[in-house]
Amino acid sequence: MGEGADRPRAGIVVTGSELLTGAISDANGPWLARELAGLGFEVAHVVAAGDRPDDLMRALEFLAGAGVALVVTSGGLGPTADDLTGEVVAGFAGVDLVPDEAMRVRIEEILADWGARTGFAGPALDEATRKQALVPRGATALPPVGTAPGLVVDRPGGPLVVVLPGPPRELQGMWPAAVAAPAVKDLLSTVPPANARLLRFFGLPESEIAATLREVGESRDLSGVEVGTCLRHSELEVDLRARPGAEAVAEELAGLIVERHARNLVSAEGATVDELVAQALLGKGFTVATGESCTGGLLAGRLVDRAGSSAYVAGGVVAYSNEAKTALLGVPAEMIATHGAVSPEVARALADGARDRFGADVGVGITGVAGPGGSTEAKPVGYVCFCVTTADGTVLARDPRLRGSRADIRERSVDTAMHLILRAVAPRGA
Amino acid sequence: MGEGADRPRAGIVVTGSELLTGAISDANGPWLARELAGLGFEVAHVVAAGDRPDDLMRALEFLAGAGVALVVTSGGLGPTADDLTGEVVAGFAGVDLVPDEAMRVRIEEILADWGARTGFAGPALDEATRKQALVPRGATALPPVGTAPGLVVDRPGGPLVVVLPGPPRELQGMWPAAVAAPAVKDLLSTVPPANARLLRFFGLPESEIAATLREVGESRDLSGVEVGTCLRHSELEVDLRARPGAEAVAEELAGLIVERHARNLVSAEGATVDELVAQALLGKGFTVATGESCTGGLLAGRLVDRAGSSAYVAGGVVAYSNEAKTALLGVPAEMIATHGAVSPEVARALADGARDRFGADVGVGITGVAGPGGSTEAKPVGYVCFCVTTADGTVLARDPRLRGSRADIRERSVDTAMHLILRAVAPRGA
Known part of the structure; x- marks a missing residue:
């Protein structure tokens, strides 16, 4: 129902070859998608890309082609050779990498501590420090939560790219700083609030909701409401999102769905x-x-x-x-x-x-x-x-x-x- | 280690707007990635796309641009209006949808049984049956595991597209039939075997494996072996894949890793x-x-x-x-x-x-x-x-x-x- 075309779109790129062998399930994509949807974005795609520069670049270009205003990436910020997100994003934005001296000192402090604990030191460590303190020209560096700084890179003509580390704890820890970065704040000021409503039912088949939507749609214009359904933990979740101006229709629709399927209702306010x-x-x-x-x-x-x-x-x-x-x-x-x-x-x-x-x-x-x-x-x-x-x-x-x-x-x-x-x-x- | 450039590439598209609100974590992408890697493909990307035809089409085109020989999609085969994978894949392959009468009868039987048990029936059900029995012209329909049939669609010039249902049980249940479909079998005959070896360790940090790889790499050429590590269920999984010709090096490397970290070894043959x-x-x-x-x-x-x-x-x-x-x-x-x-x-x-x-x-x-x-x-x-x-x-x-x-x-x-x-x-x- 409705294309939600008014909402600015966002895209997510999760990197790491281990995501492409099925060895591991990505936790960052769903987490970021929920945050971005909560901020009012329509998330267009989550793309997993391996540790290959061409694939990462192609994924960024794909999202630009999908009309996203914001891209968030996770992973590839470490010290090893296959950690190349910063470099590829610089190329995507058309700028070169420059050393950030303050960041280098900061990382050196963090790594010295880590080196002392693990016994790692020497030229390999210095090289890692130097690499992690390279920042695309004009970008904002976000302070490390682990050892790697994040980045906010404004590509001329868009999209804005937020580069975050891969470990979920570091990514989630850095998120508040990313959202507070000036360029991200500017973008967020243009995003309408999410206006989302979540209904939960037990023992109700999806086709019943589809039938209700068809019937209600005969007498009302529902094009401003995006309705998603999904079966989770044996419950049917019905997710309603109003485009700006369609808030009242969405509320009315939610009320009608709840009324018609009251026997199977678990909660009308999203409680599990x-x-x-x-x-x-x-x-x-x-x-x-x-x-x-x-x-x-x-x-x-x-x-x-x-x-x-x-x-x-x-x-x-x-x-x-x-x-x-x-x-x-x-x-x-x-x-x-x-x-x-x-x-x-x-x-x-x-x-x-x-x-x-x-x-x-x-x-x-x-x-x-x-x-x-x-x-x-x-x-x-x-x-x-x-x-x-x-x-x-x-x-x-x-x-x-x-x-x-x-x-x-x-x-x-x-x-x-x-x-x-x-x-x-x-x-x-x- | 090594780009594995010799392997044919595959891509995965998981569909469903619920994957893009963070409401649900996708299980099909990792499952399919593991299967495809096991068959010998290099998985280029996993892309999540919402229930919007343009986005799905763009994702398919992106994968075609990434040079994949095979695309597997999950989801969007249900009875509701936002289930449109069959239609979009037909468009991607440049053919129209035609009713498959045998399939319609089959689905009708399945749904009648389900309707009798749940008390749901009527025009909504008939419409769902008709929709689910539409097949892209020239495609192979795969028998339903739940109610929706799958598809194998051969796009002129490639890639080959395998369309599977979204519920993991149905997707996994249909997979053997998909792999056995003639067009897929033909493609598989061109894919070199995966030559994968999985080692499991408990209580071993990833950096220890990295150190072993560095050391072994000083005296041997490991460029033909792709090594992935990942932490899962508190175990470190080490995944070795040999490119054609590098099988012996991979075996030797596996032996050295097992020998050096024997104290932490859970299994050298992949047993959990x-x-x-x-x-x-x-x-x-x-x-x-x-x-x-x-x-x-x-x-x-x-x-x-x-x-x-x-x-x-x-x-x-x-x-x-x-x-x-x-x-x-x-x-x-x-x-x-x-x-x-x-x-x-x-x-x-x-x-x-x-x-x-x-x-x-x-x-x-x-x-x-x-x-x-x-x-x-x-x-x-x-x-x-x-x-x-x-x-x-x-x-x-x-x-x-x-x-x-x-x-x-x-x-x-x-x-x-x-x-x-x-x-x-x-x-x-x-």
């Missing part, structure tokens, strides 16, 4: 199920305990993921074997014999057992067939039984058949359990 | 610590049980990640509170009072308690300060105590201070525990 579960448990002063079989501890791991979770997570048992279910969570052996280890009865007993053993207010039981083995005709791969019980008598049970690989099924099981906990602790409309 | 732990436990007929505090179930989750893990994972307890440590794993309350919940003593008691309660052969205890709260001067954030004990009397303990955020510390704790289990069950040189 993890945040909502934590809030709900803290709000009621409840603790939660888990009895997991097929998810093998992943639900407990997800619950304690948040800082401060010790206030509401009592603990959990991973009871993979039948003996462990009985010995550690008190699931009657004859119940397992009668109904099978994967059954709604056992899920309930796991929930009650966890609640009892940890003295918790909320118990969660999960038992299922994650596959690839262990299935029967009645209990195929993906059949998972969930139960959430609370001290005040709520019992919520589900036994869906989940799709996908072993990893998918376990991940979706954890997602499903989180939503079931939320419903048990913060019932809709409550 | 997860595989090695599973093999070692199965080989000895051992079962393992966990007593986790700060990692909150993530170690148990990692252990049961593998299919068939019920043969060697007995279970685990997430004992977040002191009461749970005592009640469920028998950690003496006075031990906690004397030494603190985060102490080598409690780690040992957690390991022994888990082993005892689950009747397992190997027990693992983890307790630490994941932060941001809970630290003291003596026990700062990142201080984590590990202990692995076995029924035959082995006791391995560590209490390092790990770096990074809460999530980093928990992840590194799980990695460290996996390596400690491996050492306990399969001692080096045994």
Whole structure:
């Protein structure tokens, strides 16, 4: 919906040959994309380029051709021969590299300290210092967070290029200085605010949102609203961005989507199920305990993921074997014999057992067939039984058949359990 | 080391506006890069493009300009209006879209089944079916793994374009069919084998490998070997690729690296610590049980990640509170009072308690300060105590201070525990 053509565009180049062998997943691209979108840019592309000067230059020219006002690069600022971002960006801007004496002294201090710790010194170190203190003529150098300075390089006719180091900690640490650099500040003053709204749904297929958009679009002009959908952690995220002037339409559309799909709504303000579960448990002063079989501890791991979770997570048992279910969570052996280890009865007993053993207010039981083995005709791969019980008598049970690989099924099981906990602790409309 | 210029190049385009708002991290780019590198291609670029036809077309043209012989795209094959990869790739190849009747029937069957289960149906579904069954003239359609078919589109003058769906499960499921498609097979017959070798080390800094490479490079010509290093799951992965003719040098170099860093070697043949732990436990007929505090179930989750893990994972307890440590794993309350919940003593008691309660052969205890709260001067954030004990009397303990955020510390704790289990069950040189 809408091309969002009014927003200035930005592009990202992440460098490093290791990104192109699949050896490593890039963390800087998504991080920078989120920051740039938050500043109001439309991010046109994220491009990964290896440590080859021609490829990096071609990537910069590609982004210039895509009409971006700003390019942010990550990586290639180190002391070794394949660290060549500064040089290539200078060439892209049509200027030469000049030594920055103040920066050289600064880097020398940092490296002296590092050399003392690691035993590295000598001509190789001096050469590295000299190389890292070269700055494209007219560019602004950003103080190092690790050892390498960043750069802000204004190319005549655009785009503005911000050059940042590759290690995520250094890149993120340097970002505030980059955003505060005069040339970047000037550019930002021309960017309209993001006006973004994020809706989350559980159990709603993407095609339903598409149908709603088509229907609403018949009576309203939605061309000023950009709508993106994406499935994440088994939730459908609907992302609305208004172009300047279309803010009211976007708000109205968000309201209509929420109203029409209220049954599946998780949050209308962008909160995650993890945040909502934590809030709900803290709000009621409840603790939660888990009895997991097929998810093998992943639900407990997800619950304690948040800082401060010790206030509401009592603990959990991973009871993979039948003996462990009985010995550690008190699931009657004859119940397992009668109904099978994967059954709604056992899920309930796991929930009650966890609640009892940890003295918790909320118990969660999960038992299922994650596959690839262990299935029967009645209990195929993906059949998972969930139960959430609370001290005040709520019992919520589900036994869906989940799709996908072993990893998918376990991940979706954890997602499903989180939503079931939320419903048990913060019932809709409550 | 070396430009690998002899290899045919490939490019990857991942599509989806959600990749450009930072809402989601792309999993397909790294996966495809690894596959393509494994097939012997040099991957030139991974480009993320939003759901805008112009941007997608420009990305394809950029890759063609970078001299790639093969482009693989992911995403944009769904039923909604912003799913336009098929259409744009048809335009890129200079052909029109034509309905594929057999494919339409196939998709209709799949969607009918899905509609019956979810209760969704009607004109929106018919329209989605029609759209997804459109194929660029002359292209090969690849059978759907989810609902969307893939495509192999041969552009006159190159590159060959393989169009795959966005959900990782569907993309990975369709990959064997894509690689087996006649046009792709023809191209692959011209690609020299990758000759890749992957070495894994634990506890070895990258600079040590760099030093070894410098030293070996003084007496040997290493220009035919491309060496990449990358830190993943706390392991240093060293990836060696030989250009045609340099296979023997690469083998010799791999041998020298392994010999020099034998103390830190995890595997010289690419096996992961997860595989090695599973093999070692199965080989000895051992079962393992966990007593986790700060990692909150993530170690148990990692252990049961593998299919068939019920043969060697007995279970685990997430004992977040002191009461749970005592009640469920028998950690003496006075031990906690004397030494603190985060102490080598409690780690040992957690390991022994888990082993005892689950009747397992190997027990693992983890307790630490994941932060941001809970630290003291003596026990700062990142201080984590590990202990692995076995029924035959082995006791391995560590209490390092790990770096990074809460999530980093928990992840590194799980990695460290996996390596400690491996050492306990399969001692080096045994």
